[in-house]
Amino acid sequence: MGNALFIVWRESVEAILVISILYAWIGARGDGRIGVRHLWAGVGGGLVLAGVLALAMLGLSSQLAGDALELFQAAIVILAAGLITHMVLWMRAHGRYMKRELEAGLARAAENAGGLSVALLAAIAVGREGAETVLFLYGLGLEQSGVALNAMLAGAGIGFVLALLTAWLIQRGAHWLPQRVFFRASELVLLLLAAGLLVAGVERLINLEWLPPLLEPVWDSSALLDDGGTLGGIASAFAGYRSQPSLMALCAWGGYWLLVAGLGRLQRRRAA
Template sequence: MGNALFMVWRESVEAILVISILHAWIRARGDAQIGVRHLWAGVGGGLVLAGLLALAMLGVHGWLAADALDLFQTAIMLVAAGLITHMVLWMRSHGRHMKGELEAGLARAAETAGGASVAVLAAIAVGREGAETVLFLYGLAMEQSGATLAQMFAGAGIGFVLALATAWLIQGGARWLPSRVFFRATEIMLLLLAAALLVSGVERLIDLEWLPPLVEPVWDSSLLLDDASTTGGIAAAFAGYRAQPSLMVLVAWFGYWALVMCLGRTQRRT
């Protein structure tokens, strides 16, 4: 539930902030050619795109055979981990100037495309965040069933409500929740979630014998923190902790963080 709540919260905040910037730009422009109707048309289009992606994945889920389905679900986990990481790195480099870049791009596009430019940009923003959310929830749902699956969707709904409140606070300029602090704190959580998805994907590939475990287990820390316990389960879900990890899982986990640090340093230099 916690993972779904956090992911939907963060993804929804980004989409809502983009929509808020577009809405403010439309009102400030006061141009009859570009109205709020174009904005909501784009939002609707983005939601339709995300919904179609969800339906497509459900269709594939019902069509594939057992082994192929396992591979498909594993691929979704790995893709979701990659998308989350890309989103964090993109926001780190563009988030500070997002408002100015959006407004400048809109001013140029409005001269040629009019209201369609707002609709397309809103559709892209909502569709992108919606697609990432769908992929993440699908990957997360592969390890849930019954009551825990219902809790996951309940957490997703709560996350969306919290996102509305968070976006309102950020847009209102609340001093105790500046956007820079919000995005810096949540990007760490997102990277931890991506690492957890990567670990789950690697373990599935080991079970399918697509990857060797190398050494299994490297250690056993169950006495200190069992990943089957409540606290250990939270650490496993949010950060990829394993009480009895294989060497391949450790290589993937440490390799992921080494790659993130390397990309972050390259990003700061450029």
Template structure:
């Protein structure tokens, strides 16, 4: 449940930031106010695309065999892991230019009275965040075996969105303790930990399918110290990929994941920032 609430909270804040930037900018001039209906139309269209993706995933999973389900769940966890890493790396490289990029794109559409272009810009931004949320949630729920707990997951998602609204309001107020930069630094770390957990859950399924060799199984037994059945051990299992009895192959893949992530983040920080890229990522300022 905690993973569901966290993902909805984090992605909702990003979407609110994108919409909030454009909303404030459009309201700043009489000409821009004419685009407000197109802004909300883009929000609605983006949400519909995200819902369509969710329905497509549910439909795809419903007709798969038991073995197909295992493959599908492993691939969804891998896809969610890859999306998280891509999003964090992009944010590290482009985040500070988001406001200028969004306002520049919107200005070009308004200048030519191309309101459909504005709608498309917002639709892509919202659909990107919505589709990421769908993939993250789907991969997380499947990997943690929570598929039968529909009502608690729905409540966790609603709670995450409500907290996102409160978070966005607090961040808009500003302050020395809660700032956008600190918010995204903290959630960047949490997202990368969660991506690592999704990767480990995918290796669990690949091992069960006899696709991934275990090499040594287990390499240690730390259940006496931290058991994944509950408490801190379960939190670390859900958010960081901790296993009380991991296979050697899992450990090597997890270490390789963090090596690749640190390399990509260092390279993204060193490269000069450009203004090209996706429109749905929040500023890190």
């Protein structure tokens, strides 16, 4: 439940912030040529795009069986991990200047496309965040069933409500929740979630014999923290913890963090 709540919360906050920036820009422009109707048309289009992706994935998975289905699900889980990482790095590079860049781009596009520019930008923002959320939830849902799956869906709903509150607080300029602090704190949790998804995907490939386990298990820490228990299950879902990990899974987990550190350092050098 917690990981679904966090993902929906973070993804929704980004989309809501973009929509609120567009809404404020339309109000400040006030020339009547570009209206709120264009904004909501774009939001609706983005939601439709995300819904089409969800139906396409469900339809495709229903046509697969056996190893083909397992391979498809492993690919979705690994893709979700990659998208989370890309989102974090993109926001780290552009988040500070997002409002200024968005307004400047809008001003240029509005001269040529008018209201269509706002509709397209809203559709892209909502569609991108919605599509990423669909992929993330689908990847998480593959590990759940029954009551746990219902709890995950409930967490997604709570996450959206919290996102509305968080976006409102950020827009109001609450001193106890600055935008920079919010994004930095959530980045770490998102990267931990991505690492957990990557480990789950690698383990699916090991089960399919597409990857060798190399050594299994490397250790057994179930006496200290069993990943089948409550606390161990949380650590497993949020960070990829395994009480009896294979060497391949450990290599994937460690390699992921080395890659993130390397990309972060490269990003800082370019910014400097």
